[in-house]
Structure formats: structure tokens, C-alpha cells
Amino acid sequence: MARGELMKKLLASYGREEDFRAVAEQIIDEEEKKNNRVLARSLRKSLDAGPSRRVKPKALAPLIPFPEAAGDFIELIEPTHNKQAIILAPDNVRIFLSLLREYQHEDEIRRRGLGIRSKLLFCGPPGCGKTLCAEIFAAELRLPLYIVKIDRLISSYLGETANNIRKIFEFARKQPSVLFFDEFDALARARSEDGEHSELRRVVNSLLIFIDRIQPKGFLVAATNFDQSLDPAIWRRFDEVIWFDRPNRRMAARFLRMKFKNVSLNFNPETYLQELDGFSYAELERVCVQAIKTSIIDRKNLVEEKDFLAALTDERRRRRRSLRMTPA
Numbered sequence: 001m002a003r004g005e006l007m008k009k010l011l012a013s014y015g016r017e018e019d020f021r022a023v024a025e026q027i028i029d030e031e032e033k034k035n036n037r038v039l040a041r042s043l044r045k046s047l048d049a050g051p052s053r054r055v056k057p058k059a060l061a062p063l064i065p066f067p068e069a070a071g072d073f074i075e076l077i078e079p080t081h082n083k084q085a086i087i088l089a090p091d092n093v094r095i096f097l098s099l100l101r102e103y104q105h106e107d108e109i110r111r112r113g114l115g116i117r118s119k120l121l122f123c124g125p126p127g128c129g130k131t132l133c134a135e136i137f138a139a140e141l142r143l144p145l146y147i148v149k150i151d152r153l154i155s156s157y158l159g160e161t162a163n164n165i166r167k168i169f170e171f172a173r174k175q176p177s178v179l180f181f182d183e184f185d186a187l188a189r190a191r192s193e194d195g196e197h198s199e200l201r202r203v204v205n206s207l208l209i210f211i212d213r214i215q216p217k218g219f220l221v222a223a224t225n226f227d228q229s230l231d232p233a234i235w236r237r238f239d240e241v242i243w244f245d246r247p248n249r250r251m252a253a254r255f256l257r258m259k260f261k262n263v264s265l266n267f268n269p270e271t272y273l274q275e276l277d278g279f280s281y282a283e284l285e286r287v288c289v290q291a292i293k294t295s296i297i298d299r300k301n302l303v304e305e306k307d308f309l310a311a312l313t314d315e316r317r318r319r320r321r322s323l324r325m326t327p328a
């Protein structure tokens, strides 16, 4: 392929590591073919030394069976999204890449007597990617994702909750996985209740002690919608606290481009960014999907501005109602 074409492909692959490497390899091959061995060798050296050098992924972990009766509150989730499906703030991208690298070099790090960061707390308003990110992170790590529903664990098993917690942690010690405690708020809420719920408090405290002591084979991730008012007794138990915020206009624009990537439009959705201020990703997603569905039902091969606006109006109404219902 002509050098100009390869350069274009290289630039177009910016940000996609696999594609970038594939084109870079092609460029090196071409140079080798042209007998420019010195240049080819030095290009390969730069490529291998670069930050994107791929570490061989760890093998997929075999799955051990659930401990008895834990099926009610632990669920194995099959990943359905990949990293192209998520918009992450640059800070979070950096954190996740560094966690991945740490995990890939776990053995070397442990041999030097150091631990790796493996207990993570995801904070932020609903619909901003905590669950989605846990799924994609697990897929990137090639680890199975287990979701623990804390509200079910606590409310329906009050008498035997401590026993169940022990089972979960036994499981986490053996099964390399991402163990995801969704709705960790339930725990924080329970902790702030007192008196009559002293058993609950005891259970919550024993869960916190477990989190302290556990050395997970993989990662323990907890997600909470509480952003500021989280009890320090809870967050200090985590190696990393990661915030998932509502998108700013730049991130919302990226999200819109991603969602409308494969459809034709008769308008520029980015002209509505101001109207979308304060929306979560999940809310933006509903607007986009609703507009696309209208175009499918009406058998149009493009999404029209009026459909987008209708979806936006619906979402606004929904937001107004649900905001009013949420206690302050």
C-alpha cells in the first residue's frame, strides 16, 4: 500500500490500540520489503517500547459453582458491551488503564512484596455508567462479573445474612472475578439507622470488616449513588474511589456522535446540547434510542429533527416527574 494511504490509516486509528498496532506493523513490513532494515528495526523498537505494548492477557478463569443459596443475591453477568460503548472522563480512562496494567503485572508486583489496588468504589448519580463500566472492566480483565444485590442480601435474609456474607467472601477468595456490590447505598443507609435495627447494623459492620480483610482474587467493586455524603468509615476501605459524573457538553456531544454513528440525520443534534444540560447518560440514551425507533417504525431511512425533539420533550416530562418524586 502506498505510504500516504498507510499514514492516513495510522492517523485514523488514533485511540484504538489494536488498529493502531495493526497499521504500524504494516508500515514496518513495507519498510522491510523495501529493504530499509535499519529503519524497520528502529520502528519496531519504538513500537515495542511504547506505552501501548500489549501484555499477554491472563487466561480466562475457570468458574467455580456458587455457594449454596447464594443464587438469590449473586448473579453471573455475561458481558454484552465492549469499551467502544462507554464514554469515560479522561481521568477515569487513566485510572482504569493503570488498574489494568497493575493487574496484568500482579505477579511481579506481589513478588516484590507489594499489593495491587483491587477494591474500588464507584460513586455518582444514577445512569452515569457505574454498572456499565463494571461490566466492561471485567470483560477487559477477562474476568467473570458477579453482581451482588445488597438490598436483597440484607432485607430478605436478615436472620442469616452474616452467614450469607461469609459465603460470598469464601467465593471471592477462590473465584477470580469482579465481584460487584450494586446499590451499596443500601448498606450506607442501613448503617445510619439505629436502635431497632441493631441486628442490621451488626450485619453491616461485619460486611465492612469482611471488605477490610478480603484479598479478592480479582476485584471487589462497590457502586453507590451517594456522592458527597458517604461515610468515611466506608470509603476508606477502598483502594480507589472513582466518580462517574453526568456528562458535560463535550462528553454529551461525544455520546450523541456515538449513538447516531450508524444512522443518517437531517439535523445536527449538537445544536441541542444546551437543552441536554444535566441529563445523565441513561437519559441521553433514551432520547436517542426513542428518536431512532420512531424512524424505524415510520420506515424512514433517517432520523428527523422533529422525532428527536419529541423524544426530548418526553424525557423532560419524565425528568420533571421523577425529580419531584425524589425526596430532597
Ligand SMILES: Nc1ncnc2c1ncn2[C@@H]1O[C@H](COP(=O)(O)OP(=O)(O)O)[C@@H](O)[C@H]1O
Pocket (backbone or CB within 6 Å): 085, 086, 087, 088, 124, 125, 126, 127, 128, 129, 130, 131, 132, 133, 223, 244, 281, 282, 283, 285
Ligand atoms: N458513561 C456512559 N457511556 C455510555 N453509556 C452510558 C454511560 N453511562 C450510562 N450509559 C447508558 O445508560 C445505561 C445505564 O447506565 P448504568 O451503567 O446502569 O448507570 P449506573 O449504574 O451509574 O446507574 C447504560 O446501559 C448505558 O446504555
Ligand SMILES: [Mg+2]
Pocket (backbone or CB within 6 Å): 130, 131, 132, 182, 223
Ligand atoms: Mg447501576
